[in-house]
Amino acid sequence: GQQVMQIPQYQHVQEGEDFTTYCNSSTTLSNIQWYKQRPGGHPVFLIQLVKSGEVKKQKRLTFQFGEAKKNSSLHITATQTTDVGTYFCAGGGLSGDKIIFGKGTRLHILP
Amino acid sequence: SAVISQKPSRDICQRGTSLTIQCQVDSQVTMMFWYRQQPGQSLTLIATANQGSEATYESGFVIDKFPISRPNLTFSTLTVSNMSPEDSSIYLCSVGWDYGYTFGSGTRLTVV
Numbered sequence: 001g002q003q004v005m006q007i008p009q010y011q012h013v014q015e016g017e018d019f020t021t022y023c024n025s026s027t028t029l030s031n032i033q034w035y036k037q038r039p040g041g042h043p044v045f046l047i048q049l050v051k052s053g054e055v056k057k058q059k060r061l062t063f064q065f066g067e068a069k070k071n072s073s074l075h076i077t078a079t080q081t082t083d084v085g086t087y088f089c090a091g092g093g094l095s096g097d098k099i100i101f102g103k104g105t106r107l108h109i110l111p
Numbered sequence: 112s113a114v115i116s117q118k119p120s121r122d123i124c125q126r127g128t129s130l131t132i133q134c135q136v137d138s139q140v141t142m143m144f145w146y147r148q149q150p151g152q153s154l155t156l157i158a159t160a161n162q163g164s165e166a167t168y169e170s171g172f173v174i175d176k177f178p179i180s181r182p183n184l185t186f187s188t189l190t191v192s193n194m195s196p197e198d199s200s201i202y203l204c205s206v207g208w209d210y211g212y213t214f215g216s217g218t219r220l221t222v223v
Contacts, residue, residue, distance in 0.1 A: 033211055042203055043154065045112070045211035088153065090212075098144060099212065103153045 004091045006102030019021050019076040021105035023089035031092050031097065032065055032072045038085040041067050046074075081109050113138050113206050117215030124194055124222050131190045132218045134204035139184035144205040147179070148217070154203065160187045194222045 003026045013019050023032065031050045035043040047056055049072060056063045062075045070103035076083055086106045092099035116135040120143055124130050125128045134143065142161055146154040158166040166179040191198050197223045204215045 035212075043212075044219045045213065048210050097142075097207070098156055098159055099207075100156070101154045106151075108209045 002091065002100050004089060004100050004102040006089055006105060009103065009106055010106045010108070011106045012110055013079050016078050019079050019083070019107055021074050021087050021089075021107075023072045023074075023102050024089075025070045025091045028069050029091040030069075032069075032083060033090045034072075034074050034093060035088045035090060035101075036085050037088065037104070041085075043088060076107075079107070079109055081111070083107060084109050085100060112208050112211065113213050115204060115206065115213055115215040117204055117218060120216060121219040122195070122221070126195050127223055128194055129190055129192045129195065130218075130220060131188050132202055132204070133188050134186070134215050136185045136206055140206040140208075142207065143181065143187045143190045144207075144212075145179065146203045146205060147186075147215075148201040148203060150201075156170075159187070163203055172204065175211060191220065194220075196222045198222050 005024045007022050019109045031048055033048045034046040036046055037043045047063050052069050053063040060077045064073045086104040087104045088104045090099040114137040142159055144159055145157040147157055148154050156169050156174045157169040157177055160166045160179045160181040162181045162184050176192055178190045189222055201217045201219050203217045205212045
């Protein structure tokens with residue numbers, strides 16, 4: 001079945017450094033989504049990418065969807081303590097269909 | 112996006128008993144999803160619940176253990192039956208919309 005792999009599993013960075021997490025699928029995805037889960041919280045939707053090669057930005061966050069629609073990345077520039085949490089990618093089918101989550105990357109910020 | 116009310120937020124249960132988790136959505140949705148998240152782990156899909164039909168369960172999850180009800184387009188319940196300590200986890204419901212999925216706040220279940 002469809003699998004979504006995500007690396008790294010953990011990342012410790014100094015505050016102000018950049019951070020990147022990568023997501024790879026065994027199959028072509030119709031879309032990919034990114035979620036952030038703060039410690040003790042529930043996943044919160046960040047963004048959805050649909051088009052091949054798509055790049056979207058949200059302030060310090062940059063999201064990319066690969067040309068083959070099998071991989072994606074999330075890059076955070078100049079991390080802040082508020083960025084702490086686990087970032088999940090999730091590969092999906094059509095709108096409203098089930099999505100498969102990657103294992104997540106837990107980001108820890110060192111002051 | 113939809114707003115989901117999930118309850119209870121947490122519970123401690125005796126082994127062998129059952130717990131029913133409820134999710135109420137503020138708008139009508141075709142499909143609702145139930146996930147399990149072990150501490151420090153990713154989300155694992157348990158089942159997809161459509162209104163008016165039986166839920167579709169993922170591999171490793173069965174209806175006898177996790178019966179689901181979906182009486183209307185805004186409500187669903189998940190029951191964790193005959194609980195054992197291995198069922199201790201966070202259970203979340205979710206609904207999809209055009210640009211992503213919204214999650215309930217989760218139910219933290221501890222089985223003792």
